[in-house]
Amino acid sequence: MDKARGTAIHDKKYETFIQWLQANNFPESKLVLANFTNTGRGMMASDDIQAGEVIVSVPRKFLMTNESLSKIYGSNHALSSHQLLALHLVMLKQDKQSWWKAYIDLLPVHFNTMPVKYTQSLLDHLPTALKEQVSQQKENIYSDYLACLAYLKSNPAIIVESIQPEDYEWAWLCVNTRCIHMTKMEHSAKGGNIALAPMLDFLNHTTEAKIESGYNVRNQSFEIKTLTPYRKGEQVYINYGPHDNLAMLKEYGFVLSQNCYNFVLLDHEVWTLYEEMETKQGFDVKKQILEGAGYFGDYSIKDDEISFRLMAALRLLALDGATEPGFDRKVMDWHDVVMGQTDMIDPENERKALIMLQSICNRVARQAEEEIETLAHITEKHPEAEFHPFALYFLRQVWNESNGIITQTLADVKEKLATL
Known part of the structure; x- marks a missing residue:
């Protein structure tokens, strides 16, 4: 917590406010x-x-x-x-x-x-x-x-x-x-x-x-x-x-310099990957499976955590043959992982899921780097634009934080892949 000392405000509006409180018996405070x-x-x-x-x-x-x-x-x-x-x-x-x-x-x-x-x-x-x-x-x-x-x-x-x-x-x-x-x-x-x-x-x-x-x-x-x-x-x-x-x-118009609750949401990127890799029928089948198991959406990464929900969605995507006979057996193996009965479906499925996550993170990293670069020069590109300097500062911080989380996740994925 920051321990910096402040400078007391003595403007007329604040003094009038304090007088109003005192006149109406507002309890004193420190x-x-x-x-x-x-x-x-x-x-x-x-x-x-x-x-x-x-x-x-x-x-x-x-x-x-x-x-x-x-x-x-x-x-x-x-x-x-x-x-x-x-x-x-x-x-x-x-x-x-x-x-x-x-x-x-x-x-x-x-x-x-x-x-x-x-x-x-x-x-x-x-x-x-x-x-x-x-x-x-x-x-x-x-x-x-x-x-x-x-x-x-x-x-x-x-x-x-x-x-x-x-x-x-x-x-x-x-x-x-x-x-x-x-x-x-x-x-x-x-x-x-x-x-x-x-x-x-x-x-x-x-x-x-x-x-x-x-x-x-x-x-x-x-x-x-x-x-x-x-x-x-x-x-x-x-x-x-x-x-x-x-x-x-x-909600409040500011950010914290160190916020342990920061995360990067990857729903958009996960669904884009699903659309790229699945047929329309296969997408619908797997979507129903995720919804039925309560794992539809809310896919995130943090500095020290890849959400279980995210990995569940990618492990399911890594299963082939969504419209072929025998897929139900594979889904049962997926459910075993979701229910915590085993850590992975098999090493090959885990490897595919991690490579998918690596691909997603690389896409988001490129976007973050582009945004950081653009925001660094936005006043030159839009000299007519009027915005609060803190608004720009906070937005740049958000993208820098996202980039940091993505970079850490890519390092973690690389380490996990090396053990498979």
């Missing part, structure tokens, strides 16, 4: 907003923090929840918690007299490091799986926007200024990047029990942070307890969960 060289804005320890301390406690009245919003919008609607929270943020931003104004003013101005906001010149260079997920995220945001417009149209009593798609997108991304998941408070929220919590949402993420969090019924507050000690001046972190850097980039 956290102050600060700038850090490597992570940007985050929370810094203003004093030593011991393991086991509650680092922030957010009282119920400061929690923007499905329950609190139902008092404004009612509960007889089809909006999910995410849709409703985003709609409410838009309305609060329009209301200059809102009780929440000090908090709203501190929310991010833009989300230009998130792929959903990338210009086409960067979108074109996302990994295939991430590109598809970002496209779906764009569709989700717009469909949520339309759902909120339909809700407002059917509830003319709720007075709101015109809501533009970009306003709703900003609010949707605020919720997506800053919400917490509630426990023991509400069980009826549609589409996930989430909430916004001032102060708590300024804490940055690292996989090394150990915390306990949840709604404390006794004092009616959402609390985060750190199991990691901090010294005065250090950045205080929370842990968002076991996310790889592609997920971190899509």
Whole structure:
């Protein structure tokens, strides 16, 4: 975990925010907003923090929840918690007299490091799986926007200024990047029990942070307890969960310099290989086998691991004669491996599967190297393109990490082939 000291922020908006908290009896904490060289804005320890301390406690009245919003919008609607929270943020931003104004003013101005906001010149260079997920995220945001417009149209009593798609997108991304998941408070929220919590949402993420969090019924507050000690001046972190850097980039707009959860997804390459090597009938037969055994898709490699699912798919592909008599016998041998009764079908099948993996990794390595080279000169090729410098930095890091995992996997495959 990075131990770099931060520089406390003393701008007017933050001071107004702190005054708002104090005026409304928000519990004091040993956290102050600060700038850090490597992570940007985050929370810094203003004093030593011991393991086991509650680092922030957010009282119920400061929690923007499905329950609190139902008092404004009612509960007889089809909006999910995410849709409703985003709609409410838009309305609060329009209301200059809102009780929440000090908090709203501190929310991010833009989300230009998130792929959903990338210009086409960067979108074109996302990994295939991430590109598809970002496209779906764009569709989700717009469909949520339309759902909120339909809700407002059917509830003319709720007075709101015109809501533009970009306003709703900003609010949707605020919720997506800053919400917490509630426990023991509400069980009826549609589409996930989430909430916004001032102060708590300024804490940055690292996989090394150990915390306990949840709604404390006794004092009616959402609390985060750190199991990691901090010294005065250090950045205080929370842990968002076991996310790889592609997920971190899509959902939060940043990546970690060292992320033990990183992997490379090879589904597209595996299915391309199936199409190249199998007849249409043979492809259908083997697809049904994979689906029936629960091994269809989710084929990945990590720095120190070739997924069992991936090898299962390649071992099946390495079996000849999918449409010939006697293939059922071969599939029974394949099932023995899948069920853990034996390590391999036979050395020849294992060799073929590993050579297929080698071929796939070589293809992906070439793509990664091409992308790294292209991104190194993208500002020269697209001088008119406007994108956040961190967006480019993060995208280059993602491809470099993928290339590193592929290189390690190729070395492991070479070693395995040498033993057969």
